[in-house]
Amino acid sequence: MSPKSAMGDTSIENVDVKLEVIVIPVADVDRAKAFYRRLGWRLDQTPPGIVQLTPHGSGCSVQFGPGLTPAAPGSAMAYLVVADLAAARDALVAAGVEVGGLFHVGPDGPVDGLDPERRSYVSRATFHDPDGNTWLMQEITTRLPGRIEGGLTSFGSASDLASALRRAAAAHGEHEERTGKRDDNWPDWYATYLVSEQSGAKPPE
Numbered sequence: 001m002s003p004k005s006a007m008g009d010t011s012i013e014n015v016d017v018k019l020e021v022i023v024i025p026v027a028d029v030d031r032a033k034a035f036y037r038r039l040g041w042r043l044d045q046t047p048p049g050i051v052q053l054t055p056h057g058s059g060c061s062v063q064f065g066p067g068l069t070p071a072a073p074g075s076a077m078a079y080l081v082v083a084d085l086a087a088a089r090d091a092l093v094a095a096g097v098e099v100g101g102l103f104h105v106g107p108d109g110p111v112d113g114l115d116p117e118r119r120s121y122v123s124r125a126t127f128h129d130p131d132g133n134t135w136l137m138q139e140i141t142t143r144l145p146g147r148i149e150g151g152l153t154s155f156g157s158a159s160d161l162a163s164a165l166r167r168a169a170a171a172h173g174e175h176e177e178r179t180g181k182r183d184d185n186w187p188d189w190y191a192t193y194l195v196s197e198q199s200g201a202k203p204p205e
Contacts, residue, residue: 083139084163
């Protein structure tokens, strides 16, 4: 039986691939492990010689260990997505992590402070692990169109969902002010709002 008849359409666009792990280069495994544990990242069970940690709410993990990569320690850079950049930065600082100041991307380059309109993808902050690997935190609440396949809506953690519900509640309050009446159909309104945030569709009004 051919692979196509056994598995259906095997064109590359239809192969289900999920990003699982990123290997980061470190010089001192124990030091790196202690740092990422301080971030609150989950320590996963792994074979000997490999340390794997997963950020809260993330489907992708990081690994490090002797001989896992020829890259120079400190040469990696990756993005972290958060729903509230200011709150995430405060939590890291409280955990003893040195984090750069909040900034947003303007027409002429970086500008100090959060984006005044709190637009997704615009506000950022960076920090480094003990080896110098760079992590750039980016505030994203509404995805660009097409970023969520098949219109699926999912949340990585209870706190992520709670943040989305708070945004929906605030937007729904503005909706009721505009209409001048109570909206008893708020569950459907909330649901549409949550889906639109992740799919990049126009939110309900």
